[in-house]
Every structure is written in structure tokens, then in C-alpha cells.
Amino acid sequence: MIALSTLKKILERNEERLPLLTLDDFFNGNTAEDSIAPNQWGFGRPTLSEIWNMLQKIELLPNIAWVRVALHDDTEIVENDGTEELVLAGDTIVICTTISPAELEKIVNCKWLYSDGVIKTKLNAYSCVPSIPKNFDCLEIVWD
Template identity: 40%
Template sequence: MITHDEVRARSAAADDTYPLLTLDEFFDGNAQEDSIAPNQWGFGRPPLAEIARRLRELERDDAVAWVRVQLHEETFEDSVEDVLAEGVAVCTTLDERVVDERLDAEELQYDGAFEGFVYDEQAFTQVPAVPEGYRVLSLVWD
């Protein structure tokens, strides 16, 4: 998992924008269950490992160009030392409903895919190219 210091350094190098993280950067070695969907952890949300498994499976689909973790703005507050996710971005040609069905939105307890990023796109850095015919959907847990 990427460290908090590495995230802050990447952000500072890109005019304090939020770097999008790969699934490996966010999930590999991450044992902090409340780093994503903290309000659902302990209330039926599957463990991080299961969320990562499903996202990786989706990312292998030919209709998906990339999947990235969108960081929570609190990650950049001075009092926070953790890497926290606000949501997940999926660059795809798939319909929101199809993404929700494949990931099982109800079981993962996210609010359903919607078009766009969780914050203005300009808030992010290291955004991969969006191929023609694809769009970005976001998954968020509230």
C-alpha cells in the first residue's frame, strides 16, 4: 500500500491535487478496514480484500479501461495520517446498472454508480486517458 507520505508528496508535486491511486497502491497490504466505506464496516460490508477482488475482476473486463481509487479530502488534512478513499472511479463503456450488478452494489453497500468523479475532475492528478467511447463512473459509500 502506498504510504501517507508518498500520497502527500505526489499531491504536492502536482499543485496539491489528489492523485488517483491504482488498486494495488490502495489495497495491497492495506489492513485498515475503515479506509474505505467506514460507515458500513462492521455493519455487513465485505472486507477490503473482497472489495479489491471484485474491483480487480471488473478491471479485467474488455469494457473497462481502468479503475482507480479517489482519495478522500481528509487524507490531506494535517491531523490525518491515513490514506482514505472517498470512492472508486471506473473508466468504462458499461452502463451504471451493469457495473452495479457485476459488483453487487447492494452487498458491497455502495450507493450505485454515477457518471463523473466524486470531486471536480480538476481536483485530481494522474488521471489516465479516457478512451473514445468510454466515460468515468464513480462508486461511493455514504
């Protein structure tokens, strides 16, 4: 999971705009099951480790440039016994690809994810957006 100090530096350099996080920066060491799609956790949504495993496989497909986690505004730094802690809140999964939204819904199995589907997106609100190759679109796996 991204280090608190790293996130603070990113926010400072990018006028407090939340970054798109790599899969490792969001999932590695993250044990807060409700940190993404919290309304579906406990109601059938797969575990974080299952989602991470599936997304790592998706990222290896030849028609995928990259996969990132978009953070929700509920991401916050809280104080716990005098120590600052990062509370990540994932909003969507962003996939840069040449695949159509309908096809990506099948590939990622939105039903299994308890997702509401895949939509095209613009990434103007985020920092740390990787380059988007020519003829690629950014699609989001969305919940709620």
C-alpha cells in the first residue's frame, strides 16, 4: 500500500488532486476489505486479494496499456493515538485499453465483482495519470 509520506508528497505537488494508484500501491498490504466497493463487501463482492489477482492478469493482456485505482474523496489521513494513518478509499478501477466497454465487462466479470459495469471516462480530476497510447480509451469499472 502506498506510504502515507509518499501520498502526502503527491498531494502537495499536485494541488491536492488525488492520484491514480498502481495496483501494488492500492492492494499490496491493504487489509481493509471495505476500502473499495464497501457497499458490496459482505454481500458477495470478492476479497481484495481476489480482485487484485484478477486485475494483475488483466494488466498483462496485450490490449491493455495500464490498470490503476482511482481514489474516492473519502481517502483521508486520520490520527490514531498520536500517529497519522492513511485510510484509502478506492472509487473505481481505471483500465487504459482498446477493448470496448461491453467486452471489458465480460473479461473482468462485472457480475462476479458486483460492479455496476464499465464506462468510458475522462481523467482530468486525477494526478499521476500515465500516458494514454494512441487509439486507447480509459474505461472505469464502477460501483454504485
